[in-house]
Structure formats: structure tokens, C-alpha cells
Amino acid sequence: MDTYQTPSGSTSNTLQYLAQALPVAARNNHRLPLLLSGSQPWLSGVLEDITTFTQQPYWFFSDRSEWGLTNVQPWKQAKKLLGQSIALLILDLTEVIPADALGIVSGALQGGGLLVLLLPPKCQWPQASPFHLRASQLLERCNLPHLTEAGLQPLTPQKLEQDNNLPQPPCATQDQERAVTAIKRVLTGHRRRPLVITADRGRGKSSALGIAAAQLLTAAEQEQQRSLSILITAPSRKAADTVFHHGEVLLPQSHKQKNVISLGKSQIRFIAPDELASQEHKASLVLVDEAAALPAPLLEKLLRKYSRIVFASTIHGYEGTGRGFAIRFKKTLNAITPKWQQCELKEPIRWNSGDPAEQLMENLLLLNADAASDEVAAKATLESTSFHLIQGAELRENEIRLREVFGLLVNAHYQTRPDDLVHMLDREDLDTAVLTHKTGNDESVIAAALVSHEGEFNEELSQQIWAGKRRPKGHLLPQTLAAQGGFREAPQLKMARVMRIAVHSAVQGTGFGQHLMQRVADVMAEKGFDLIGTSFGATSELLSFWGKCTMQPLHIGSTRNSASGCHSVIVGQGLSTTGQCCVEQWSLRYFQSLPFLAHTVLGSLEHGVLLHLMQRKTSQLLKFCPRLEEDELELLHEFCNGYRNLDACLPELHKLSCTILPEHRTVLTDEEQAILTCKILQNQSWADTVRHTGLTGKKEAEHTMLRSVQKLLKQVAIESTH
Incomplete structure (x- = not known):
């Protein structure tokens, strides 16, 4: 059992501490965070001492140029570190915390590595926004070595119990070993029993796919008479690199091309998701990596088409979250293949459990946020809930509510990222609407929505937006309706856009979402908004939900969105007299154009979605039919x-x-x-x-x-x- 203990003293004693602590971190396979807060000249001097002492190649991310060190990368280059493993990482957080980029780069630091966070004096950011105030409190309370100009603050020694139950190579953990066994069983066991693998980032999910594929090909080659066709798909070929890397390493005698690994009569081959779903392919086994990033209709096609298939998805991490994927996709699996199997990887691979750097990032960026328990949520009724419209400053004061709201969003939207937490807390033009259920003295969040304030531009700017000359950031509804829909008046209207909506999985389908939207619409009408609307990737399920919320389709994009894989649709409901007139005119124009779009740009749209889009739900529209x-x-x-x-x-x-x-x-x-x-x-x-x-x-x-x-x-x- 190794412990970390902090000596008191100044910079020289900090180097003594690193000399003692880094070997301990290496033995524990932990990453060691070191917080430095002070003026820029002082930080530069400490950094010079640390880099000289460690003698390690380092990556340094900062948007400032006055550090006097080489290899300083701007934060926008954070994705350069994806797939890499480094021993020393220096991050400049003195001016702002770039949440998404921070999540990306921190995951590249290997066990035994040193994470240096540069912070402003006293951990107090000049903007003092709710997100940064929360970060200040968290960093001041965390049990990590913290060097200031006054010296190194002490901390309580941390302990780690070593695990002596080691997996069999090439697996790095017992979790991964179990996952590999489960993947191979999909091929050798009963048909129509798909496997769903979920894991936090860094747990070896993609590696498990590659290891299993390589072992299956090796077994087939030994049998000689058998040939296998293992097909791999993912949102992009690059997303499947880890799977192919492990396949190549474990099959040194194979013939390798960019998208194919061949061994005897068998092969591992990458095929793009659309092609895999729409064309006929011989497949012994299909492996779908980062499944949460693929549109639900496409996943359903793959599930119906291939009798032996594995879906794998990241739960947390820089790329968003896939926890909601497992929750939502479970309904489809239960309906089509009720004997499906599930496997979750919890043991980290690049570092051991209890890693202090992972704990810090999880708390700072709420990567470990979760919704209220199923038991509590299931007791809620529409009558027992209370409605609240909250802004960021109030959310910061209630950490439990903040975690429950963000946890709901993480469950519902695979693209929820750390930057969304920043927006929730800091944007003054963003409201968080929640329904809470009271149990004793506690209130649990049952449903939540993020509502952005948009539009209300003057006539001159509205004309420029309509002409495509100006694109104000964050005003999706008025900009799209004006520039693409051709509605000149749209930017002048005061609009509320529902950016995200999430209902607890224990009560989905029981009216909580509609109830929340009705309360939001009522409040926005009282606040003088002309219109409430939203934009989303069109699926039959979502179109049905928003139709029940009395929102009319107003516009549909001519191409599929790269993130959702669907055509984006804007729906809206008029709140003021002006807004109601506009919605009536815009929806009529939409329905008149839809038959022409159906056999041009919407020629490949799923038939169920198209029929949903063409359904006229109001008597006002029916008389024009x-x-x-x-x-x-x-x-x-x-x-x-x-x-x-x-x-x-x-x-x-x-x-x-x-x-x-x-x-x-x-x-x-x-x-x-x-x-x-x-x-x-x-x-x-x-x-x-x-x-x-x-x-x-x-x-x-x-x-x-x-x-x-x-x-x-x-x-x-x-x-x-x-």
C-alpha cells in the first residue's frame, strides 16, 4: 500500500515532493495532479524548475505566448492528443477553463504521469462566472498538492489497495477479459442475442473489440476449414483505428490494408454504417463501435439485418456520452431481440482505480453526474411535481440539483459535453426549466429542459441575416428560418429555443415531457416571447413527441446532419398574436413545399418520417389540403x-x-x-x-x-x- 504525503515549504520542497510522489504514482499506476496558482511570472519560474527536474517530454496547452517554454499548443489543437499517451501534461487555466478541451487532453496522460494545472492567484478567475466560482470552490477543497507563492499546502495521505487478480494477456483488466469472452460468444452462441458494451473512456472497450476479432480469426485459421467475415463499423474510419490496431498487432502474419485485415480465408473489414445497413454483406459477426454517435433508425436497421452483432459505446468522455444510448436503445432491443446481453467495463486501463486526476476531472466537469434514482423518480406524478425556471447562479448554489439536471441531460443526449455545463451555469440568455418531485426534505429532478433566448434583432440586422450576410452565434431558429426558410420577419421575433429536453427514464412516456413543455410555453408567453420552438434530427418518435406538444413543422433541412444522421427539422408554436400569425404562414409554406422536396432532396428519407412530416394536425392547415x-x-x-x-x-x-x-x-x-x-x-x-x-x-x-x-x-x- 503506497501513500502520497505532502511536505510543507516552497518550490524547492515541491521538487522534493515530486521526487517522492512520482515513484509512488508509478507504482500505483496513478496520475499525479499538481495545482499551481499565482502570478504569471512566478508560474513561469516554477514551470522551468519542474520541466528541468522531470526531464520528460511534455505537452503544454495555453492561448498565452509569454511562458518562455517551447512546444506550447493553443487549446484549439487539443484533439492532437487523441489516441496518444504522454507522461507530462501542463495546462494553462489562468484565464478560462476550456471545458471540452480539458476533457480531451486530460485523458491522454498515462498512469505514473504528472498533470500540472496553472491557476490564477487564489484560484479566483477575473470573470467570476458561476462556472468559475464553482471551480474555485472545488479546487480549494480538493485533497491535492497545491503550490502557491506562499508555499505548498498539505493534504491527507491517499492510499491504494493493490489488486493481485491479473487478467490474461493481451487483456489489460479482468473487465476487458470478460468483454472479449462475451464478444466471442455472440459468434459461437445462439443467434439473435446481440451484445451491448458500455464503458467510461479509457476502459478498453474498442481494444476489446479488436482483441476478440483477432482471436476469432486465429481460431478460424487453426481450424482451416472455416472462414469468417467480421465487419466493423463506426461513425468514421478513424473512430475504428483502435479496433484495427489491436487486430494488426495480434495478427502479425496477416495481410493488412487500410480497411481490411486478412488471415487465410477470413478477414476483418471496415464498412461505413450507411453502406452496411443498405447493402447486402456477408457477415459472420458485426462490431459497431461508438454506437451512440449513430442515428437510432440506422442502429435499428443493423439490428434487424444482422443476427450476430455487438454494439459498443462510450458512457462518459470528451466525445459526449453514451449512457443515454443504452437507456433508449434498450427499448428497441427488448422489442426486436429480447434475449440481448449487456456488458459494462468499469476498470480503467491507462491508470488504476482511485486515480486522483480522474476524480478531479469527473468532479470539475461533472463527468460522473447521474440522475435521481429510479426508485425515487418512479414515485413521481404530474400532480406531485413542481415547476422551476432557474438560471446558472442559482444552479451553482445547489450542487445536488445541478448534478441531477446534468445527469438527466447526459442520459438523454449522447452529444452532451462539458461545454454544456459551462453554458448552463454562465449564459445569461439560457434558462434551465425543471420539474421536481419532493420526497421528505429533498427534491429530485424528474424532467429538465435548457431554453435559449434568441432573435429580437433590429430591422437592419434582420435583413442582413435574411440575406445570409450575418450569422449571429447562438440564434439557430431565427437565422435558419430567415436564411434558409426565406422568412424575412423571423429575426425580429423574440424566440425561445428548447436546446435540450430530458425526462427521467423511470417515467418516460407518461406525459412529463409534454407537461414540462406546456409550463415552459406558459412562462415564456408571460415573459413576452413571440414563439417557442426547437430543432432536432427528424425521427418518427421525436416528431410524435413534439406534435403532442402542439408544435408545427416550419422548416426541414435539405441534407442530413453529420451528427445525428437525420434531416434537421424546426418546429414551433406561436405564443403572441404576431408569433401565431407567423407560425400559421410558415407552416403553410412548409406543407406546400414538402411534396416537391419528397422526390428531390428528401428522396431517401425514411418513409415513416416523411409521413409524420406530412401530417397536418390543425384545422387551419387541413382546409388548405x-x-x-x-x-x-x-x-x-x-x-x-x-x-x-x-x-x-x-x-x-x-x-x-x-x-x-x-x-x-x-x-x-x-x-x-x-x-x-x-x-x-x-x-x-x-x-x-x-x-x-x-x-x-x-x-x-x-x-x-x-x-x-x-x-x-x-x-x-x-x-x-x-
């Missing part, structure tokens, strides 16, 4: 009876698909909805239509279309009698 005339209905009946071919009825079929299909799609099967959407609305070829609908061929597709038209005509007849 042209109904089928008698002669058009007669032609459609002739089509169903075989007297007219498809080409002779295309205008009528298109009108039927635009008007009746979206409103009555539930009377059709999924294949029947898809055949009309793909062939008629999106103008796809028969070959693409058959592929997207999953039917066996053109003949079956034609029969399915006839059946779907007959069902919709029956609905028209029912409506006409009322």
Missing part, C-alpha cells in the same frame, strides 16, 4: 380494378398519397405505407422501392400498392358519409 374530386376517385377505382395502369393515374395517386395517406397511415401495414411513400411520393425506381420496403420483387410490390390504395379509398368513402 386539397381533397380528391369525384373524377379523380373514379380513376383510382379503375386503377384498383385493373382498368388503368400506374402511369395513367400518377397525378391522382400522388394527390391521394399527399392528402389521405399521412392522415390515415395507421390503417395500412408498414409495407403498404412504404410502397406508396417510396414509389409515389419519393419517385423511386421499382428496384429501390422493393429494396426499401423489404418485398420480394416488383410483382409483390404492385399487389401491395393496389391493396394500399383500396384501403385508403375505403377511408375516403367513410369520411364522405360523415
Whole structure:
């Protein structure tokens, strides 16, 4: 058992401390943080002493140039350290704490390494924002060596119990060993039992995929008669580098190319997610790394298509979080493959458990934040909750509430990053709306939303935004509606944008999200906002939720968003008379343009999403929806009876698909909805239509279309009698 003890004294004694503590850190496989707070000249002198003493290559991140040391990188270059392992890291936090970049670079420091944090005098930042005030309090209280111009502050010795249960190489931990075994079992065990692996950053999740793939190829080669095709996919080829690296190292006799590792008759091959989902590939086993960064519809396609598949995702870390992925994807897994398996990696690889640098970063950036317990949340009812609209200064005063809110956001949104914590605390134009449930003397957060204030520009700036000459940062709704939607008046309106919304997993689907949004809309209306809206990657689930919140689609992007993999949609609800008039005009324009977009830029949109987007939910919009005339209905009946071919009825079929299909799609099967959407609305070829609908061929597709038209005509007849 090794301990760290801090001697008192000045800089010379600090070097004595490092001489004693760094070997202890190496034995414990811990990273050693050292806090330095003082004036810039004093910090420069201490840094010179430390770098001379350690004699280690170092990385130094700072946006200041007066340090007098070489190899100083600006913070914007933080991603250079991804995938690297270093022994000495110096970080300049004297002016600001760049939260995202700090999360990135701190993960590159290896066990036994030294982390030097440069802080302002007395750990007090000049801007004194809520985020930095919280950081000041945390750093002053933390049990870490802290050198100031007055000397080195003492701390309580830290202890570590060594673990003598070592894994079998090439695995670095027992957790990783169990994960490798579980991955291989997906191939050798029963079909339709996918594995979901989740882990914090630095736990060897991607390495486990590579180790398992290499061991499977080795076993296949030894059997000689067997050939394996292991397919790897990830948001990008670079994201799969770790998997391929371990495969290459463990298969030295293999033939290696950029995207393929071959050994005998078997191979490991990278395929992009879209291609893997849309085209036919022979696969013995599919490994999906960083699954949380892929859109949910694509993951579902992969799950349905491949009977032996592993999904792996990071829970915490610089790249956002995947904890919400496991929660949300669980519903899909339960529905499609109820015998799915789960494996969580908890043991760190680059450093041992109890690492003081990891504990510091987790607390500072709330990487370990979690929502209220399921037991507490499950007891909440709509009647038992209270609504609060909070700003950052109030959140800073309530650490428990802050952690619960951020934990909810981490669960719900895989892209939630440390910078979001900064925004929550520091932005004056950002409100945090919460529903809390009281249990005894405590209040637990059940649902939360981040609401940004946008728009309200003068006429001159609004015109420049509409013309695309100005793009004010952080004003997504007015800027997109003006520059892309063409609505000149949008930037002048006072808008509230819901940036994030999260409901505790224990009560999802029970109305808490809608209730929260109604309370937010009421408060924003009282505050004089014209419109409340949001932007998100269009999926059927999200469109259904926002429709229940009485928000109308106002705009859809012409290309897929690189982060979500979906087309971005803006929905909104008018709060003032002016806002209501604008929403009515903009939604009408949107619905008028959608049929044209369907067979151009939205030609590959998922059929269920397109039908959701075309559904008119208000009587105001329905009266602008042209109904089928008698002669058009007669032609459609002739089509169903075989007297007219498809080409002779295309205008009528298109009108039927635009008007009746979206409103009555539930009377059709999924294949029947898809055949009309793909062939008629999106103008796809028969070959693409058959592929997207999953039917066996053109003949079956034609029969399915006839059946779907007959069902919709029956609905028209029912409506006409009322």
C-alpha cells in the first residue's frame, strides 16, 4: 500500500515532493495532479524548475505566448492528443477553463504521469462566472498538492489497495477479459442475442473489440476449414483505428490494408454504417463501435439485418456520452431481440482505480453526474411535481440539483459535453426549466429542459441575416428560418429555443415531457416571447413527441446532419398574436413545399418520417389540403380494378398519397405505407422501392400498392358519409 504525503515549504520542497510522489504514482499506476496558482511570472519560474527536474517530454496547452517554454499548443489543437499517451501534461487555466478541451487532453496522460494545472492567484478567475466560482470552490477543497507563492499546502495521505487478480494477456483488466469472452460468444452462441458494451473512456472497450476479432480469426485459421467475415463499423474510419490496431498487432502474419485485415480465408473489414445497413454483406459477426454517435433508425436497421452483432459505446468522455444510448436503445432491443446481453467495463486501463486526476476531472466537469434514482423518480406524478425556471447562479448554489439536471441531460443526449455545463451555469440568455418531485426534505429532478433566448434583432440586422450576410452565434431558429426558410420577419421575433429536453427514464412516456413543455410555453408567453420552438434530427418518435406538444413543422433541412444522421427539422408554436400569425404562414409554406422536396432532396428519407412530416394536425392547415374530386376517385377505382395502369393515374395517386395517406397511415401495414411513400411520393425506381420496403420483387410490390390504395379509398368513402 503506497501513500502520497505532502511536505510543507516552497518550490524547492515541491521538487522534493515530486521526487517522492512520482515513484509512488508509478507504482500505483496513478496520475499525479499538481495545482499551481499565482502570478504569471512566478508560474513561469516554477514551470522551468519542474520541466528541468522531470526531464520528460511534455505537452503544454495555453492561448498565452509569454511562458518562455517551447512546444506550447493553443487549446484549439487539443484533439492532437487523441489516441496518444504522454507522461507530462501542463495546462494553462489562468484565464478560462476550456471545458471540452480539458476533457480531451486530460485523458491522454498515462498512469505514473504528472498533470500540472496553472491557476490564477487564489484560484479566483477575473470573470467570476458561476462556472468559475464553482471551480474555485472545488479546487480549494480538493485533497491535492497545491503550490502557491506562499508555499505548498498539505493534504491527507491517499492510499491504494493493490489488486493481485491479473487478467490474461493481451487483456489489460479482468473487465476487458470478460468483454472479449462475451464478444466471442455472440459468434459461437445462439443467434439473435446481440451484445451491448458500455464503458467510461479509457476502459478498453474498442481494444476489446479488436482483441476478440483477432482471436476469432486465429481460431478460424487453426481450424482451416472455416472462414469468417467480421465487419466493423463506426461513425468514421478513424473512430475504428483502435479496433484495427489491436487486430494488426495480434495478427502479425496477416495481410493488412487500410480497411481490411486478412488471415487465410477470413478477414476483418471496415464498412461505413450507411453502406452496411443498405447493402447486402456477408457477415459472420458485426462490431459497431461508438454506437451512440449513430442515428437510432440506422442502429435499428443493423439490428434487424444482422443476427450476430455487438454494439459498443462510450458512457462518459470528451466525445459526449453514451449512457443515454443504452437507456433508449434498450427499448428497441427488448422489442426486436429480447434475449440481448449487456456488458459494462468499469476498470480503467491507462491508470488504476482511485486515480486522483480522474476524480478531479469527473468532479470539475461533472463527468460522473447521474440522475435521481429510479426508485425515487418512479414515485413521481404530474400532480406531485413542481415547476422551476432557474438560471446558472442559482444552479451553482445547489450542487445536488445541478448534478441531477446534468445527469438527466447526459442520459438523454449522447452529444452532451462539458461545454454544456459551462453554458448552463454562465449564459445569461439560457434558462434551465425543471420539474421536481419532493420526497421528505429533498427534491429530485424528474424532467429538465435548457431554453435559449434568441432573435429580437433590429430591422437592419434582420435583413442582413435574411440575406445570409450575418450569422449571429447562438440564434439557430431565427437565422435558419430567415436564411434558409426565406422568412424575412423571423429575426425580429423574440424566440425561445428548447436546446435540450430530458425526462427521467423511470417515467418516460407518461406525459412529463409534454407537461414540462406546456409550463415552459406558459412562462415564456408571460415573459413576452413571440414563439417557442426547437430543432432536432427528424425521427418518427421525436416528431410524435413534439406534435403532442402542439408544435408545427416550419422548416426541414435539405441534407442530413453529420451528427445525428437525420434531416434537421424546426418546429414551433406561436405564443403572441404576431408569433401565431407567423407560425400559421410558415407552416403553410412548409406543407406546400414538402411534396416537391419528397422526390428531390428528401428522396431517401425514411418513409415513416416523411409521413409524420406530412401530417397536418390543425384545422387551419387541413382546409388548405386539397381533397380528391369525384373524377379523380373514379380513376383510382379503375386503377384498383385493373382498368388503368400506374402511369395513367400518377397525378391522382400522388394527390391521394399527399392528402389521405399521412392522415390515415395507421390503417395500412408498414409495407403498404412504404410502397406508396417510396414509389409515389419519393419517385423511386421499382428496384429501390422493393429494396426499401423489404418485398420480394416488383410483382409483390404492385399487389401491395393496389391493396394500399383500396384501403385508403375505403377511408375516403367513410369520411364522405360523415
